[in-house]
Amino acid sequence: MKxxxxxxxxxxxxxxxxxxxxxxxxxxxxxxxxxxxxxPVRTDTGHLALMAAATLDEAPPADIVLVPxxxxxxxxxxxxxxxxxAADRATTWTTSVCVGSLxxxxxxxxxxxxxxxHWLALDELARFGAVPxxxxxxxxxxxxxxxxxSAGIDLALDLxxxxxxxxxxxxxxxxxxxxxxxxxxAGSPGTAPESIVALLRVQRDSIFVAE
Amino acid sequence: MKxxxxxxxxxxxxxxxxxxxxxxxxxxxxxxxxxxxxxPVRTDTGHLALMAAATLDEAPPADIVLVPxxxxxxxxxxxxxxxxxAADRATTWTTSVCVGSLxxxxxxxxxxxxxxxHWLALDELARFGAVPxxxxxxxxxxxxxxxxxSAGIDLALDLxxxxxxxxxxxxxxxxxxxxxxxxxxAGSPGTAPESIVALLRVQRDSIFVAE
Numbered sequence: 001m002k003x004x005x006x007x008x009x010x011x012x013x014x015x016x017x018x019x020x021x022x023x024x025x026x027x028x029x030x031x032x033x034x035x036x037x038x039x040p041v042r043t044d045t046g047h048l049a050l051m052a053a054a055t056l057d058e059a060p061p062a063d064i065v066l067v068p069x070x071x072x073x074x075x076x077x078x079x080x081x082x083x084x085x086a087a088d089r090a091t092t093w094t095t096s097v098c099v100g101s102l103x104x105x106x107x108x109x110x111x112x113x114x115x116x117x118h119w120l121a122l123d124e125l126a127r128f129g130a131v132p133x134x135x136x137x138x139x140x141x142x143x144x145x146x147x148x149x150s151a152g153i154d155l156a157l158d159l160x161x162x163x164x165x166x167x168x169x170x171x172x173x174x175x176x177x178x179x180x181x182x183x184x185x186a187g188s189p190g191t192a193p194e195s196i197v198a199l200l201r202v203q204r205d206s207i208f209v210a211e
Numbered sequence: 212m213k214x215x216x217x218x219x220x221x222x223x224x225x226x227x228x229x230x231x232x233x234x235x236x237x238x239x240x241x242x243x244x245x246x247x248x249x250x251p252v253r254t255d256t257g258h259l260a261l262m263a264a265a266t267l268d269e270a271p272p273a274d275i276v277l278v279p280x281x282x283x284x285x286x287x288x289x290x291x292x293x294x295x296x297a298a299d300r301a302t303t304w305t306t307s308v309c310v311g312s313l314x315x316x317x318x319x320x321x322x323x324x325x326x327x328x329h330w331l332a333l334d335e336l337a338r339f340g341a342v343p344x345x346x347x348x349x350x351x352x353x354x355x356x357x358x359x360x361s362a363g364i365d366l367a368l369d370l371x372x373x374x375x376x377x378x379x380x381x382x383x384x385x386x387x388x389x390x391x392x393x394x395x396x397a398g399s400p401g402t403a404p405e406s407i408v409a410l411l412r413v414q415r416d417s418i419f420v421a422e
Contacts, residue, residue, distance in 0.1 A: 014232040014387065017259075021225040021360065024256040031258035040262050045235040047242035048228075049262040051251050098388075119388060136392040148388025149232065150364065158394045170397035170407045176225065177309075177330060177359025179398030180391035181347040183369045186381035187390030196381045 001028050001163065004062035004087065006100075007035040007052045008074055013043040014149050015068030015097040016050070022156035023064065025172045026164050034059040036080060044071040056083040061090035064159070069098025069118060069149070075128075081107040093142050093159060097152035101145040105130040113140040118148035119189050120204050150187075153178060212239050212374065215273035215298065217311075218246040218263045219285055224254040225360050226279030226308040227261070233367035234275065236383045237375050245270040247291060255282040267294040272301035275370070280309025280329060280360070286339075292318040304353050304370060308363035312356040316341040324351040329359035330400050331415050361398075364389060 003023050005016050016033075024031045035041055035052030042049050056079065065087045074080050084107045088094045096104050101117040104110050105128030114133040115125055125132040137155045138145050146155035157178070161169035186192035214234050216227050227244075235242045246252055246263030253260050267290065276298045285291050295318045299305045307315050312328040315321050316339035325344040326336055336343040348366045349356050357366035368389070372380035397403035 012232070013228050017224050017228040020259060021223070024258055029256075029258075031256070033259060045240075045242070047235055047240075047264075048231060048244060049264075051260040051262065053258075053260075136390070137394075147390075148386075150387050150389040150391065153361065154392050154394060161394065166395070167407065170395050170403060171410055173393065173395055173397040174400070174403045174407055174411055175359075176361050177398060178361040178391075178393055179347070179358075179402065180361065180389075180393065181365050182384065182389055182391065183348075183365060183372065184377070184381050184384055186384040187388060189385070191390065192381060192385045196378065196385055199382055200385050 001026050001030065001064070002060060002062040003029060003031045003064040003066065004059050005031060005033050005066045006068065007033050007041040007050060008070065008080070009042045010044050010072050011041065011068045011070035012098060012149055013048055013050065015070065015100060015152055016066070018150060018152035019066055019097060019156035021176055022153060022160055022172050023066075025175060026160060027168065032059060032062070056080070059087075062087065063091060064093045064095060064163075065091050067096040067100035067103050068152070069096070069100045073099050073103050075102060075106040084109065091142065092163070093144055095144045095146070095155065095159065097146040097155060098148045101125060101130070102128060104143070104145070110143060113143055114138055115140065115143065115145040116147050117145065120200065212237050212241065212275070213271060213273040214240060214242045214275040214277065215270050216242060216244050216277045217279065218244050218252040218261060219281065219291070220253050221255050221283050222252065222279045222281035223309060223360055224259055224261065226281065226311060226363055227277070229361060229363035230277055230306075230308060230367035232387055233364060233371055233383055234277075236386060237371060238379065243270060243273070267291070270298075273298065274302060275304045275306060275374075276302050278307040278311035278314050279363070280307070280311045284310050284314050286313060286317040295320065302353065303374070304355055306355045306357075306366065306370065308357040308366060309359045312336060312341070313339060315354070315356070321354060324354055325349055326351065326354065326356040327358050328356065331411065
C-alpha cells in the first residue's frame with residue numbers, strides 16, 4: 001500500500017499529519033512525503049518545516065494520494081497539477097483535506113463530483129466544476145474529500161476501513177486513542193457562537209487565500 | 212507567548228502537530244521545535260521527518276513547554292532531562308501528550324502529581340512517582356497532560372482558553388474545524404470491541420516501549 005502525501009510551502013501541517021498518523025499504520029504502508037522540491041517545506045504558520053522526502057518526478061505511483069490544504073494552495077495550472085493528473089491515473093483513492101479539495105478541483109479531477117472542503121471555502125469548489133457538498137467526509141467514486149484541517153483524521157479512518165477492513169481501522173483508532181473530547185462545541189459554524197462565526201468570516205482572507 | 216515543543220527521534224508526529232496547530236494560532240504565539248540536535252527528526256513510523264529549528268541550548272525560555280510521546284521515549288537521565296527541569300522553572304504551563312507524561316515524570320517533574328498518558332501506559336506513571344489518573348486531559352497545578360496521540364488537540368484547546376480566553380480558543384477550534392466525527396467508536400478501551408483491546412494489549416511493545 002503506497003501512499004503519497006503532497007507537500008507545498010504554506011500547507012497546513014495537521015491536514016497532512018492527521019491522516020498520516022492513521023494511514024502510516026495500515027499493514028504494509030509505505031508513506032512518502034513528496035513536493036516540487038525535496039527537503040524542508042515551510043508550513044502555514046511559519047514555525048514548522050516538514051521534510052519532503054522525494055520530488056514529484058521521483059515519486060513512484062501510489063495507491064493513495066493525499067492533498068492537504070493550506071494558505072494560498074496551488075490552484076494555478078502548472079507542473080504540480082500535471083503531476084496530480086498523472087498520479088490520479090494510478091490511484092485507488094485520490095483524497096484531500098480542507099482546501100486541498102480546491103487543488104484537486106482546479107487540476108480538473110473533481111469535475112461534476114461531490115466534494116467537501118473547509119466550511120469557509122466550500123462554495124469555491126463550484127468555481128472549479130465540483131459540486132460543493134457539506135460533510136465531514138464526502139466520497140464520490142474514488143475521490144474522498146475531508147472538511148477543514150482536523151477532518152483528515154476522520155477521513156483517514158474511513159479510508160482505512162475501506163482498504164484494510166473494519167478491524168484494522170478500529171485497531172488504529174484505539175492505537176492513537178482517537179476518542180475526541182473537544183472542551184467546547186465551537187468546531188462547526190452550526191454549533192459555534194454566532195459572534196465567533198462572524199469573526200472568522202471577517203478574517204477569512206488571513207486564514208486562507210484561494211487565488 | 213513563547214512555546215517550545217520538544218522533538219526526539221521516534222516521537223509520534225501527531226502528538227506534537229495536533230497541539231501545535233492550536234497553540235501556533237494563539238495571539239502572538241512564537242513556536243519553536245527544539246531538540247538535542249537541530250535539523251531533521253525522524254518520527255516513529257519511519258516515514259516522516261520534522262525539522263527541529265533549535266538545539267536545547269539555543270532555545271530561549273518559554274511560557275509553554277510541550278513533550279510529545281513516541282516509541283522509546285527518552286526516560287533515561289541525561290541532558291534532555293536537565294533541560295526539561297531548567298525549562299520548567301520558566302514555564303507557566305508544562306505539558307505533555309501520550310507517553311510524553313512518562314518523560315516529564317522520569318525527569319522528576321510530576322512527583323506526587325495527577326497525570327494521564329496513553330491508556331496502555333497509564334499505570335507506568337506510578338513507577339516515576341506520578342499519580343496515574345485516567346482522563347483525556349488532566350491538569351494538576353501548571354502541569355497539563357493529555358491521553359494518547361490524538362488527545363493533544365483537546366489538551367491544547369483547553370490550554371488556549373486558560374491562557375487567552377474562551378473566545379480565542381473557540382475561534383481557533385472553528386478555524387481548524389474541530390468538530391470530530393470518528394466513523395467508529397473504537398477510540399478508547401471502554402468503547403472499542405474487546406477483541407481489539409486485547410489485540411492492542413498483545414502488540415503493546417511494538418506500539419511503544421518505555422525502557
